[in-house]
Amino acid sequence: MARLDHKILLITGDQLSLNLSALRAVEPAHTHILLAEVVPEATTAKHHKKKIVLVFSAMRHFAEELRRAGWNVDYVTLDDPENSQSLSGEVKRAMTRHQADTAVMTAPNDYRLRGELAFVEQLEDNRFFSSEAEFRSFAETHKNLRMEFFYRALRQKTGLLMENGQPVGGRWNYDTENRKPAKSAASFVPPPRFEPNVITREVIDLVKARFDDHYGLLEPFWFGVTRSDTQAAFESFLKNALPHFGVTQDAMLENEYFLNHSMISLYLNLGLLDARMICKAAEAAYLSGDAPLESVEGFIRQILGWREYVRGVYWMKMPDYLSSNFLKADVPIPDFYWSGDTDLNCVSQALRQTHDEAYAHHIQRLMITGNFALLAGINPFQVHEWYHAVYADAFEWVEAPNTIGMALHADGGLMGSKPYAASANYINKMSNYCKACRYDPKQRLGPEACPFNAMYWNFIGKHQDVFSHNLRMGQIVNAYRKFSADEKQAIANQANGFIGRLKPY
Template sequence: MSRLIVILGDQLSPALASLRQALPTDVIMLAEVPGEARYVQHHKHKLVLIFSAMRHFAAVLRQQGFSVCYYHYAEHAELSSLSDAVKLCLSQHQQCKELLITECGEYRLQQEIDSWSERFNLPVSVLDDDRFLCSKAMFAQWADGRKQLRMEFFYREMRRYTGLLLDEQQQPVGGQWNFDKDNRKACPPDIQQIPPLNFTVDDITRQVISIVDQHFSDNMGNSAEFHYAVTGKQARQAFLHFVDKQLAQFGDYQDAMLQQQPFLFHSICSMYLNCGLLDVRWVCQKVESAWREGKVSLNAAEGFIRQIIGWREYVRGLYWLMMPEYKTRNTFSALTPLPAFYWHGRTKMNCMQQAISHTIEHAYSHHIQRLMITGNFALLAGLNVAQVTDWYLAVYADAYEWVELPNTLGMALFADDGLLASKPYAASGAYINRMSNYCKNCHYNVKETAGAKACPFNALYWDFLARNQQQLSGNARMQLAYKNWYNKTPEQQQALRQQAATVLQQLEQL
């Protein structure tokens, strides 16, 4: 009996659980589905990456002797959803009497998959996605009975589970689990980034670029500037370049930001990990080996591994534990419409212009630009949570809902009632000035809090504290901030809040 094995666009890994079970009699289906390509306005580079990587992956499967059913974008007008593609494939391969798929990365799509057994009147097997180190069940077991689900404690369990960066006594090398305090140095202004490895597009990618330009002409980005890896081999080359050239400085400067240097020393491996071109175990082992061989410092190796087996696994576990209710949370009732400059990048705030222009050009900005620039502004201005999360999901090549939603709704916007983060990551212009050189080239003055030239982040920061005082003043990690607010005179407080009101009234003109 033949089976139809469905492979999704973020499952392009030969180690995928369903592929490991593939038999010569099975049919493997991949489909460029309009419904998935259009449910948010995905960046052109994201679409090119996924479609091209899917086509390259299908070519490898065919070379390995598998029977592959592939539906190209817009070649079948009747295909609007993944279920439509499955229905068509079953009609064309009537020998398939069972469906096999690895669990997907989005609650919405998984609900659709869970309807297939009844819809197609066939047995459907959904396998655990063991490309992740922590299964949904394992995370739920860890979370059970805990009052707080903090990443740090989960991370320690994952270190013990994987054995990464442990000594012979199974204790953390260097005597501590976390070297985060050593990852926060500001870059010297004259330092030059070492950019990620770029790749020349081939015929397959050129065909995809043509399709994206034809059908997604209004989406963000310029397809002609696409230069990312689209095969597992290329992705591994790109990551080895990071380990060899960038990792040593990544440790000190992973939180830093510099004018016109969007990558600094970041790997951009998240876009490859999240679509399946890289394997989590392999990348962590390469980084650990670099440290053990004396090529990089411990804070570089630990800082990277923490992001992968700590944060990445943690947000996935949290997502599946809390969905679908999680997506509806909005702690501060933030409803201000998303300003248009989030899409076009034309703003006098240089930090925002830098982060958004990098996003437009590369479908990428690093985690501090996302958290402390675009995310921080959205938090302070009370921007609509659903619109902000949709924006992050659309514009970044590494964004899939399981990773994007907790990072945006929980970490950046603190909209989940403090489930993920212990405090809001709210900051005035002083933080941005400390961690970047953006403020030196800005229309606004980071030292001023009032007037037309005052940095918008400053008054918005104090206004955020004031308007959310009832919810936040009891937070132990916010005590210093509120002490500073209470130390201001009523006249100073009123002036700051009036300045913030002016800023909010003029959002589109900032």
């Protein structure tokens, strides 16, 4: 017989917050908290080995944190012989084990899990600045669903970087100041690395034994897995990188993985860092004179603006969003996305660090691997599956809109007013990748020409009828239409020949 008012509180691997809405809604004396490692959460997308270690180790450390805070914690390890290997099954087993009458949780940020756990009471996720209902209301009252307008509304709601109802400095957005290439790697302070403790070493051994066929380099593993680790990582960013973040946030350098990027998205998406605390701390750095406005505004925009926006798009458009394919892209994803075996140096650089670190910064994802997939016409769902699997911070709610909408324009322009397509000129301007590449970024045709160039103009030509109606693409389409018939054919032959030689995965 169930005990009156006794509850099972399920916490998933990306909800590792002490301020979670479900924790606030229950009494410790009448609650058993359940955390469970199950195979599908590691294999539904065949996740990078480092990501699996990160999530499972962070879960185990969070369980200890909860116990120290006085909670009753029921932790099911992956190799528990009684493990049902599903979260729904583990909730039901825990309800029986502890004679509980109900189960509760903070609503999962995953469409599949919300359905699987529909029998569990699901509370609004309080870790975000806006609710799903607020975003839908915003979408209903705005003809163009652009992040910038939503971001401004959240600035006004939160008061971040606001003064007397107006944006500090007189401008909402300093993106135009944040597009400079990096000149040297000498000035970058790498993010702190954390030595695996006993718990993490046990998880590393588990992943080595159970998921050895997964993508990526397992060791050295250096991510933070505790709240104190992640706080130290964020404080290092505030001190060493935030003052320089803005100006170089779109830059890329060969063999330089982190530049001035924060490397905190993985911790934030797990719940080990709090979005409000992060934004307030960044704002304080500006107010104290420790970081310039363009850096702080650019950083806060990524969290308060973009992160909130993509979550809203995800929940408004799922489940059909994953099948979006506005440009009818049907080329299979190339094998080199997984193997890294390509002579395109820019792509090779992004893929090597993805394999080794389960990380690449946002411009590498958008303008290198994403741009290549867009120009080559690679199937959006396959690209989504790749991004979801290989990055430590990639949870479907944040990854899918960034990939399908932002990088691949597969949603028809819902998220972006234009496709983020670029030739080799952009890559050469924002990086030093081209200097060590066998291809010439200034040539469009011929065996030495960078494939990005012909693919870019072929992409414009292929979709010119669609893009000619886009105010931001019309000039480019007109430039293409001025090419001679012979040049257009040569571009198509060059691009399609290269794409046709790609080995499918």
